[in-house]
């Protein structure tokens with residue numbers, strides 16, 4: 001059985017960038033079912049010798065403000081349900097926002113294992129947000145840069161027990 005890893009996080013933290021880096025050109029068929037499923041892409045990911053299915057919870061950017069929270073909650077809960085491990089991304093440059101706390105609360109109440117990663121951590125601009133991420137109560141964050149391919153060895157170590 002191939003493990004499923006769901007990338008969760010508010011818009012613009014770098015979920016799709018990380019998805020693309022881990023999937024490369026091996027993009028699987030895009031779900032075309034109606035509703036929240038439409039907003040998710042899945043692919044066959046590779047990281048070192050690890051192979052797993054990865055789900056990118058995309059599409060929230062297009063949601064209208066009124067339905068955003070409901071759709072996000074539904075999509076996140078569905079992704080968590082079908083995942084063996086959740087990869088929760090926050091933005092080390094922007095720092096924590098209320099939506100990050102919202103996701104953290106959802107994840108803390110769930111039994112699915114969570115790997116917390118502070119993305120965009122390359123350079124000094126990411127230091128503040130990285131340390132803030134400790135306050136989410138989800139353990140030690142992994143500093144990483146999806147864009148520059150940094151932190152992937154730590155991500156490997158964190159994923160390995162779960163996939």
Ligand code: GDP
Pocket residue numbers: 009010011012013014015016017018058119120121122144145146147148
């Ligand atoms: P998503 O909305 O969570 O899927 O985020 P995207 O993957 O679309 O990325 C949002 C923006 O952040 C884009 O402009 C990316 O180029 C940028 N980005 C993604 N990863 C990094 C990173 O590691 N460092 C920096 N500085 N920017 C990044």
Ligand code: MG
Pocket residue numbers: 015016017057058059
């Ligand atoms: Mg995206």
